[in-house]
Amino acid sequence: MxxxxxxxxxxxxxxxxxxxxxxxxxxxxxxxxxxxxxxxxxxxxxxxxxxxxxxxxxxxxxxxxxxxxxxxxxxxxxxxxxxxxxxxxxxxxxxxxxxxxxxxxxxxxxxxxxxxxxxxxxxxxxxxxxxxxxxxTNRPKHLLVYINPFGGKQQGKRIYEQKVAPLFSRASISTDVIVTERANHARDHLRTDADLKKYDGVVCVGGDGMFSEVIHGLISRTQREAGVDENCPEEKLVPCDLRIGIIPAGSTDCICYATVGVNDPITSALHIIVGDSQALDVCSVHHNSTFLRYSVSLLGYGFYGDVLTDSERKRWMGPARYDISGLKTFLTHNYYEGTVSFLPATDILGTPRDKTKCRAGCYVCQDSEWRLSEDKQLCKLDEDVLDQEEDGRWQVIRSKFLAINAASMSCACPRSPKGLSPAAHLADGTADLILVRKCSRLDFLRHLLRHTSKDDQFDLAFVEVHRVRRFRFTPKHCESDSELDLKESGKKLFSHICRDHPACGCATVNSNWNCDGEILQHAAIEVRVHCQLVKLFARGIEELPVFEDPCCPSAI
Ligand SMILES: CCCCCCCCCCCCC/C=C/[C@@H](O)[C@H](COP(=O)(O)O)NC(=O)CCCCCCCCCCCCCCC
Ligand SMILES: Nc1ncnc2c1ncn2[C@@H]1O[C@H](COP(=O)(O)OP(=O)(O)O)[C@@H](O)[C@H]1O
Ligand SMILES: [Ca+2]
Missing domain, CATH: 2.30.29.30 (Pleckstrin-homology domain (PH domain)/Phosphotyrosine-binding domain (PTB))
Known part of the structure; x- marks a missing residue:
């Protein structure tokens, strides 16, 4: 050369x-x-x-x-x-x-x-x-920054002012900063008020909940402007143009950790400055053709739903609330009955049991990106044919579960550096559906402990994992009359009413969905993964530190 x-x-x-x-x-x-x-x-x-x-x-x-x-x-x-x-x-x-x-x-x-x-x-x-x-040309010049002053250990404002703002100004990046005054302030501002044409990106300072606000605002705005109906579960959503940066200042910080490899504000600020880009899959969650929420990390019913429900009452404890509620939920050992149906992802390169992980420049995600651009060229007729083919491939499992988890990324975080699904990909258009069936406390503890060690958390008889594009869950009390005998359906009617009136005490038979740290109001949901719907200022986790990798081979 x-x-x-x-x-x-x-x-x-x-x-x-x-x-x-x-x-x-x-x-x-x-x-x-x-x-x-x-x-x-x-x-x-x-x-x-x-x-x-x-x-x-x-x-x-x-x-x-x-x-x-x-x-x-x-x-x-x-x-x-x-x-x-x-x-x-x-x-x-x-x-x-x-x-x-x-x-x-x-x-x-x-x-x-x-x-x-x-x-x-x-x-x-x-x-x-x-x-x-x-x-x-990929570097941002002007950013819109939202700070949640109450996230994590309530250090968001200090972290931004002391660690991030000086770096942005050194890199000649100008910013408009909004310190949020209430929950959903950032979401609503992005959805309707913000003049997005002025910015090269949006930054949130906070935890996974703050990031969730930002994607809800941006995705809704993009769909409205493109004339796409978010309430229709079949709609193909339009990807958002603006990249999002996360300055971690929350309790779990799993989205930052899983896309950068560490929850460190300075590292994240530098990824923003150099203009990195990492696409991310987003799950849409619907109930009876009504849009509920988007999820990018964990959708969890049973164990993680119950941990979240309990931890919301302990917000004052900060990040430790999850450990206390985790222990309490573990000891309570509730199980939940219902039906999970899912559409396995067949035309992809990876599986949830792979030893290789999603890393910067991941070829599995690149392959999905390539397929995505091919798909865009498909005509409507082909889509209908594909839908019919899909109908025959749905699998159904009716059982008693301790946990039903869908991870559209690894969900690596300081609590579990390999995450809920270590081989899940950031941008492959799929989620890993993890089903933990009813088992003893000891067995469940073995499963949980494996999230913190090298051992495979899926290699247990009561755990299964499927890589899916879509799934549905119906708790037993919501199942259609045809699947239940008369007595059961009477109960169903009763418990259904009671869900809306929690005072009567029937709510214990149900769990709630934990959707990236928010509790969903409905238990019967339909989920679809949208491949690479948003982009982050990140590059995925780097395989090797560069100093172990000669960067100037011609230098010696
Ligand atoms: C015994 C040790 C078990 C360790 C198991 C750790 C698995 C951790 C997987 C965490 C996945 C996290 C996915 C991300 C979720 C977040 O979107 C979401 C919101 O975050 P934010 O508040 O920062 O906005 N965070 C969460 O829902 C928190 C989930 C954290 C669950 C921690 C569970 C701890 C369980 C401890 C069990 C203890 C049993 C001990 C028995 C002797
Ligand atoms: N100014 C505010 N006052 C109260 N709640 C807020 C404010 N700004 C954001 N929130 C909400 O706080 C919740 C937690 O935020 P997050 O930054 O994720 O921290 P954590 O990781 O500790 O949960 C989110 O649901 C978000 O909507
Ligand atoms: Ca994925």
Missing amino acids: EKQPKLLSSQLLLKNRLFEVTLQRATLSWKDTPAAGRRRASGGINGTLKVGSYCVPVSEIIAVRETEVDSRTKDDGRWQKMSQASAGTHPFAFTVSYVDRGSRHRWRCSDVTFHCPDGALCHQWVQTIKEQLLLL
Whole structure:
């Protein structure tokens, strides 16, 4: 392959040592000059190579600026004493801020300051890097930010002001910030009031509940403007254009964790700044042709529904409420009877028992994206034929369950780093339907504990998992008369009335659906996965930290 010309190459001073600094092939690199070769640089920064060579792709440069030269200069956050001689021979300087990878998917913003012998050269470096940054068209310039001041440990506002806003301003991103005053403030503002044309993205500071508000606002707005009826379960929904960033400040933070690999505000801010993009599947939930909600992480009936119902009364406890309610629900050991029917996903590459996981650049999700663009070209007639074919493939299971969970992503979170369904994909157009049948407390505990270890939580006789495109659930008390004897149907009528009047006490026979942390008002639901309906400022979990992966193979 033809070698591209160097855009710039100079010998510059860094921490009193001469480095050969180059900008070529969209990469900024600097390495010890032979004279300085014996004194090796140390520290695990981005792209560190063992012989004192460093490189940073331009796509991971946050900003560049000319810096005042002092006899003391600040590199890597530490004050360095610069010799008078160096300050004399290299009196001009510029500083590059870039993404520095730490352990466990954590990103940090590091600074490196190069000293130049003359002002023109310094200016040329700054201008050339700035021009290269301007070529990156995927970066957001103007963002709409919603902060939930009451999410998680109530630190949302502080986290944004102290950790995120300074990074946005360093990257020259302007923002309109709204601190929410009530639940659904962000959703309603996005649905009707916000002038979305002004923005390159929406950011929410909070937990999964805040993210849920944002997608509800954006999806509803997009469907209304496209003339799509959200109440019709058969409608193909129109994808949203604006990307969404999540600054984690909630209790579970599963959507952030499963799309970035860590729940860390600075890491998320940096993914927003570099303009990453990760598509996400969204489930629509309907009851009798009435739209209820969207879900991107967990739809759980039985155990996770009951945990949520109980934990809502303990909000004052913060994130710990889930552990207390989890223990209580575990000890209560309720089971629920009903019918689950589902449409297995057949034309996809993965299965829920795969050892490989969804990672940045996932080929399973790419294959689904390709199919999605093919599907768009299908005519109406073909769709009808496909619908008829689908009818024959539905499977039905009637049983007693401890839990019915649908995970449209892994649901990895600090409580369970591999998640509810470790092999689920972010953007493959499917959800993993996990059915946990009635079993002993001890067996259920074994299943739960496996979420926190390497052991397979599905490898148990009372657990099954199916990768599905659609599913329905009908609790026993809602089943049609034809499936029940007269006595049962009498009960059904009674319990149905009682659901709407919880005071009579029959509600104990039912659970509620936990839909991304919100309780659904109906137990009989119909769910459909919409492939890649929204996009996040994320890239999926990176397989290897880059410093384990030579990023400049030609450098040594
Ligand atoms: C014994 C240890 C068992 C650990 C099992 C952990 C499984 C965790 C899977 C969590 C999936 C989370 C999916 C995300 C849901 C969120 O959308 C949603 C809303 O989040 P937000 O409040 O941040 O807005 N979060 C939730 O619904 C919370 C679910 C968390 C459930 C934690 C359950 C803990 C169970 C503890 C059982 C203890 C049994 C001990 C017996 C001795
Ligand atoms: N200003 C506010 N006052 C009260 N509730 C709010 C406010 N802003 C958002 N909410 C609601 O708070 C709930 C929890 O928010 P979230 O950010 O997910 O925190 P957590 O992860 O702790 O549950 C969400 O359902 C959201 O709709
Ligand atoms: Ca999926």
